[in-house]
Amino acid sequence: MADFVPPPLWPEIGLEPVPSPEDGLMAACRPFVAAPAHNQALGFPGELVEDWETRAVARLGELLAGNRALRVYLDACVGCGACADKCHFFLGTGDANNMPVARQNLLRAVYCRHFTPAGRLLGPLAGAGRLDRARLDSWYGYFHQCSQCRRCSVFCPMGIDTAELSMAAREIMNSIGLGQKYCNEIIGKVYAIGNNLGLPPPALADTLEGLEEDVRDESGHDVRFPLDVRGAEVLLVTPSADFFAEPHVDGLIGYAKVFHQAGLSWTLSSYASEAANFGLFIGSVEQMRKIALRIRAAALDLGVKRIVFGECGHAWRVAHAFLEELAGPFDFLDPRYPRPQHIAEITADLIRTGGIRLDPDANAGMVVTLHDSCNVARASRMGDEPGGQFTLPREIVRAAVPRFVEMHPDTTHDRTFCCGGGGGLLTDDLIELRIKGARPRMQALKQVVEQDGVTHLCALCAICKSQFTKVLPAYGFDREMMVSLHQLVGQAIRLGTSSL
Amino acid sequence: MAAELAMAAILVVAASALLVGLTLRIVLYARTPAPLPLATTPAPTGRVGAALRVGREIVLFPSLWGADKPLWLAAMLFHLGLALVLARHLRYVIEIPPAWVVALQGPGQLGGILMMAGLVLLGLRRTLIRRVRKISRPTDYGWLLLLLLIGGSGLAMTYRWHTDIIGLKAFLAGLWRLDLVPLPGDPALIAHMVLAAALIALLPVSKLLHGFALVFSPSRASPDSTRLGERRHG
Structure with missing residues (x-):
């Protein structure tokens, strides 16, 4: 990534000129081709x-x-x-x-x-x-x-x-037989091991135990991170990045604290330890279905009543819009709840009803802006009303931090710009593309950083979080600016205290 | 009557091509499965809302308004002008036109000018803005040229070389009775009719189909209604 410079940022949105199109500028930028084994594991020709x-x-x-x-x-x-x-x-x-x-x-x-x-x-x-x-x-x-x-x-x-x-x-x-290495290798890992990162069940159990200890040390509360618990009310399906990447894992801690405080019994599954569904990215309904069926199987096996998705943009698209068609019917779940649900719906509702209390002072000094993740914004919904995918996360951020700032309206809600790493491009062989593609978002961020003193960029998508953590420094920002939505919740939630 | 016979054949072929072609395309779209809901959200949660969304797109071009206001203006000038012109033309094919068609004769003339203005703006845009020029195919210019010629010959007959409109109407009325009536031989009229027939015939197999395609466009036409379960969270 040495032979290119990130495009310059302008002081304000709208000042930057639209580029004059030129042929072939990015012709050499292409991801690694999948090896025969990666293709064959998905049933495609090897070469x-x-x-x-x-x-x-x-x-x-x-x-x-x-x-x-x-x-x-x-x-x-x-x-x-x-x-x-x-x-x-x-x-x-x-x-x-x-x-x-x-x-x-x-x-x-x-x-x-x-x-x-x-x-x-x-x-x-x-x-x-x-x-x-x-x-x-x-x-x-x-x-x-x-x-x-x-x-x-x-x-x-x-x-x-x-x-x-x-x-x-x-x-x-x-x-x-011309597959992309990144996507096909990852889908193969889901089939072989259960998640994109290839984290085997014993390692996952270890990680979760470690998190329980960390949270106990930090908060003094016995917040559980259950795995494969039969008869739990809720199966949480979350992107595997939540198990150890930063700031994803802080989001996972946030979900756990919400469940803990709300008194909801929940569990993760080692078989469906992945919310992401890269079958979408490669346009294969077959692969999408195979991955989605793992979630169904886990839900049936564990006997849960509800399925809840963690912070992952395209996973929520597949869950919200496609899951019933791909892996339904989900008539074995509790009919009183949407099937499936997003963790943000649960958290927002608990905040509204007083089921959990957030203390913005716990996040003192933070001025937060929200990046609407594309698949959440333009391909799904939260709550009952169209546009709930915008209002619910904002309600949560506002409840969790002292100050919330919107970025330029041409870059939020359904006009949001992609982080530059979605759709199966979150791989280092495409780093030039990822950095250049992040420019519109970085441009909007720069404006609120300089004009409103924004200190943190919040997202509710694992790909957005990984991508921004990687590209923020290329534009002169601190990678620590990146926070998970439920990280803010986890830091602000009052544990154990009576709600009044 | 050789010229009349040729013109009659051209019109019948064009009208048939339009009807058959359009029907086949619409049936094909309607029959092609759409297994996954693909609405661009936020989207209405019901079928009626989704239909209204498509209707608004067809009439007001709200997405285009959000994308590019000068382009919206050019597109609106052209399509609104065309709609007025088509309404005005009903006079030539309906023996005794209803009052609203008569009332639209004046606006219809204005429509011709709006339509041409829109076409000129669209053409200028296509040639002058580099990124639009880059994505233009030869046929994109071809359609603009064809529409400009049709509109130009029409305006020429309205304002300069008046044609025998009674004679034209008699010819068209004759077609319905399978009776060949002499057709006024003005070059502008002949050109106008032949080019319009070409446009009509090619519509179902060209990008001019886009208005019909929009009705079936999943990002606009599908509701966001797939999630099951009662509306209760917590």
């Missing part, structure tokens, strides 16, 4: 198959027949360019193929060539083109420069979601 072009076109045809979104989105683009300056990766890199419509057109060209009369007749005049080696290379490069954050879909007058197209392209590449 690029001989007749890859034919098989890729055939796979595209199958996906078109099974996914209305793909078909409609490939047809509907008028090339108006409304999306062109909305992607953090374009804003951060200036590479022409990182304009969402240009990225889509890499796939649309092949669709036109093989599935539309205009493309068959007019060829390049209609933007059609074969999936030759050069195009396959640009697919691999640029469909791994999309974090599937859906920001473009907010602004597209037809609602075209580039995420769907990049997922389809990755699925097609996997089907011909």
Whole structure:
């Protein structure tokens, strides 16, 4: 990562110019290709198959027949360019193929060539083109420069979601043996061990015991971190980064304190010790289902009544929107509660009803701003009302800290910018992309740091937390600025005391 | 009557291509499974709300408003102008036009100008803004040119080379009865009709389909209604 500099930050949002698109600036930026063993563990061909072009076109045809979104989105683009300056990766890199419509057109060209009369007749005049080696290379490069954050879909007058197209392209590449190492290796670990980090059950048990000791020493309270406890009320499914990464683990401590104080019996599962579902990132419903079924199996095995998800953006998308379709029916759970729930819903409700008390003075000196994670903001909901995914986390932050500050409205709520590491890009072989892609968020952060004295950046997504911890220093910020939502809760919660 | 026969054939082929093509596309969209809900959130939690969301997008372009206000203006000028022009044209195909069609004749003329203004702005944008130029395909310019020619020939007949509108109406009325009536031979009229027929015929197999595609666009049309369970948290 030595041969590039992070793009400069301007004093205020809106001053920075939109880059003039140039070809090929990021052409060399591509993640490591998966080894045969990584692909085969998921049932994909180990290496690029001989007749890859034919098989890729055939796979595209199958996906078109099974996914209305793909078909409609490939047809509907008028090339108006409304999306062109909305992607953090374009804003951060200036590479022409990182304009969402240009990225889509890499796939649309092949669709036109093989599935539309205009493309068959007019060829390049209609933007059609074969999936030759050069195009396959640009697919691999640029469909791994999309974090599937859906920001473009907010602004597209037809609602075209580039995420769907990049997922389809990755699925097609996997089907011909061109997988991405990071995602495929991780999914393999979930199948073999149970979580993305490859943390085996005994190590997980050790970690949780250690946390119990830490919390006892720090707070004097006997807060439990139960694992595989049959008959618990709640199964907590959380990203495995919560088990030891910073500041994720402080979030896990926060969940445990909330459950403790609310008197809810809960457990983690060593079999479903992962909320993340990278099947989404590689566009494979099959893999997504296999991973989701582990959660179902764990819930049945432990006999829980409720499933609650920890802080993980795309996991909450899969849970909120897809879980019933992928792994349902969840009719064995308590029908009085949403299936599944987000930990923030539980915490916000306990704060409202007085079930837990937060003391903002415990976080004295903190001025906190909130990063809306893309999959929470644009692909899910919390609570009963649309937009609850924005209000609930804010209610919690406001209750937990002395001062809360919003970033620029063009960078929050459903207009939030991706952290730059989502969608299966959180790997060091893409560090240049990650740093450049973080620029729009860093720009907004710089403004509130300088104008409002913001000291901490809060997020409720494991990928956001890892990504920011890594890229904050590249923009001159302290990595310790990054906090988990439930870290703030854990620090502010009054344990043991009567609620009045 | 060779010219009349050719024009009749062109119109019948174009109308059939539109009807058949559009029906096939819509059936294809409707039949293609959408197993996972893909709404861009915040989204309405019910079907009615989702339908209203799509309706608003079709009429007011709120997403585009949020994205790019000059582009919204150009797009609105063009589409609103086109809608007025199409309403005005009903006079030529309905023997005794209803009062609202008659009332829209004046606004319809204005619509022609709005539509052309919108097209010129869209064309300027496509050629002058580098990032829009970068993403433009030859056919994108082709559609603009085709629409400009259709609009231009129409405006020319409105303001400069008036055509025999009674004769045109008689020709179109004759088509319904499978009767060939002489067609006024003005070049502007012939060009206008042939180009419009080409546009109509190609609509179902081109990006001009986008309005119909929007109805099926999962990010807008699907409700956020999948989560089960009573509305109780705690």
